[in-house]
Amino acid sequence: MPSETFSSPTSIPPVATAQSALPEARRRVGMWWLLAAQVLFVLAVAVAGYATGALGETITLHTTPIDPRDLNYGDHLNLSYSISQIPGGLWKGGALPRRKQAVYVVLEPQQDRYEAVAVYSQEPAVPAGQVVLRGWVNDVFRRSMRLRYGFEKYYVPAEVGRKLKPKQLLRVQVSIAPWGQARIKQVDILPSPKQAKAPL
Amino acid sequence: MSRKLLETDGAEWVKKGIISAEQQAQLLDLYPPEKPTIGLLPLLGSLLIALSALSVVAASWQNLPELVRLGLLLGSLAGSYVAAEYFLRRQYESLGLGLVGLGLILFGASIILTSQMYQLIGYDLTGLLAWAVVGILLTWLYSSRFLFLLTVIIGGIVQGYNTGQLGVFSYFTAALTAGGLGYYWWRRPDAVLGGVLATGLLWQTALLINHLHVKITWFFVPAMLIYTAGDWQTDRPAARALQGPPLVAAFLFTLGLALFGEADAYTDRLRPPLLAYLAALGAVLALSLWGKKLRGRLSGATDWLLLLPGFYLPGGLPLTVGTVVVLYAYSGSVLARAHQEQNQDRVTLGTVLFVLTTAVAYFKLTWGFMDKSLFFLLGGILLFGLSLLLRRRAAQTFKNVG
Structure with missing residues (x-):
């Protein structure tokens, strides 16, 4: 050495x-x-x-109108669901929830989609037909609160991206695994006759 | 010393009788000739081929079956590590480590692309956290500065993604970066790594402050904690490098305060609760002074002048004058210490800081009531004279040494 x-x-x-x-x-x-x-x-x-x-339970949700311009900044859309904004009356916990707190949202099928019927701070036991989805509190307002579920970001396949119009409504199938994880399984474009006629 | 110097000048030294021919041979043995590097052209060629393959894959990514995509990701991930081992075994140090770095980057890309494939985003901080963990483990495994730098950058990206996209700050990532890489730096002190680490940690601190929506001056409590780690480090150059970024931040903040602080409208955004802020900063100060005392560097305590919370002063003239005084005290102390230690680099630094402070002070205090052309003329003469004076002072110091 x-x-x-x-x-x-x-x-x-x-x-x-x-x-x-x-x-x-x-x-x-x-x-x-x-x-x-x-x-x-x-x-x-x-x-x-x-x-x-493969193993999760599939539920159908509706989004609020999306903005396809999101795609100009990347390959994903920011989705907001009808269950993202929850009326304060559905809150079944004690004190008002804080921001970022985890909550459990009970969903029930209504017509062709699932809607929220109650929100708990602890995971509740639900009868058959209802499902529990975990979410996080983003904001608390006087009469409502905004939740985040973790599947607000959707990576858009090219063939879907081309068909999107402004203010498009989407039907999203979300799969909830028995262990609580949830992900988007399929996204369909909802026909919206009113918009087709609108001059814009 | 390099082998090249020994080879070219060595013969001359032998001729002049400074060293013997055997000693020259012994010295040459100390610096074994480097392995011939891989030619640049083949390297560029393979890079181009790789890029073409990448663009083909990227263009048809969405149409590939899921299993093929997964296979491609895992194949290139494993391939780059295997290739890295192959070249490291043959002593191609930098190429091998470069490939390890590529493997690390591909690991992050695989996590992100696989999550996208299954629309799995949102919850999981764990995915990106694993990326940072692997980076830290690789840094330790190969004790490589390049991987250290890469991991600092990855930590910053992960944290940026967490706060920006997911709206959460991962304290675990921050602790992991500070602990895993900080401990590495502590055990193997290094000036470059010190600067890199401090910058990365400051970035995460800034993200945290922004995320918590607290007064931005809270930034300086964790920043000075990083600075304090330098006080406890025995290796002087490494310690100074770690302390550089927090001091630069503090200096720029004070400079900004002197320049723009007079509008009282936003000084209240800088004021945390007085007692809590002073107590937190005081605790860090005590820790810092303790470290300085232990390592015999108490003269460096003047750095803390920059942390005087001048923003509690009412806006306007008192604040400007107060901060300018602090800036003068700081740059003056840097100059004084540099002359004392007869350190050429620090004299230059001190001179720059001093001239900068003078420029700010002059600009702030005379702009309003002086004719513009007179203002610039006098300012120019002032700065010119000042730099001349400081340079002469420096020349004197170093003449005394010689």
């Missing part, structure tokens, strides 16, 4: 210090573990996504 010919520690060439951090063999083993962990993690994300769609 060349460094042994010198007594002062400062004369060790920088290469030696860089390699002395971890023995080569141990570093290599660590690298393989880390690579395996990364591959497994990506696979886990995919499996969670797939399983949520």
